[in-house]
Amino acid sequence: xxxxxxxxxxxxxxxxxxxxxxxxxxxxxxxxxxxxxxxxxxxxxxxxxxxxxxxxxxxxxxxxxxxxxxxxxxxxxxxxxxxxxxxxxxxxxxxxxxxxxxxxxxxxxxxxxxxxxxxxxxxxxxxxxxxxx
Ligand SMILES: [Zn+2]
Numbered sequence: 001x002x003x004x005x006x007x008x009x010x011x012x013x014x015x016x017x018x019x020x021x022x023x024x025x026x027x028x029x030x031x032x033x034x035x036x037x038x039x040x041x042x043x044x045x046x047x048x049x050x051x052x053x054x055x056x057x058x059x060x061x062x063x064x065x066x067x068x069x070x071x072x073x074x075x076x077x078x079x080x081x082x083x084x085x086x087x088x089x090x091x092x093x094x095x096x097x098x099x100x101x102x103x104x105x106x107x108x109x110x111x112x113x114x115x116x117x118x119x120x121x122x123x124x125x126x127x128x129x130x131x132x133x
Contacts, residue, residue: 028074
């Protein structure tokens with residue numbers, strides 16, 4: 001099963017809080033289904049309810065992932081004020097079917113909620129994952 005280190009979850013939450021009311025976005029990487037690295041990218045969308053990773057930073061992240069001999073295991077973004085399920089735009093623009101699609105919802109600011117999904121050909125399935133210390 002996919003697992004993610006707690007410190008990475010905390011970094012996603014901090015990133016989401018910093019970018020609020022905009023969405024934040026980034027790439028998660030690791031090995032053997034364990035997410036150990038986070039690349040916090042710039043969201044270049046001006047529309048607060050969307051995100052688009054800055055292409056140059058995305059390329060840099062991919063290069064770094066290669067250099068460290070890791071795999072891209074997830075993409076994340078935040079929903080600053082809506083539930084943590086993929087929006088129609090998220091589903092339409094899920095370009096990496098083999099990568100877990102993480103959404104962090106800050107709908108309840110005191111209780112950030114991280115969910116993961118698999119989106120294949122516009123079909124959404126929630127994906128279970130473990131948080132490891
Ligand atoms: Zn979204």
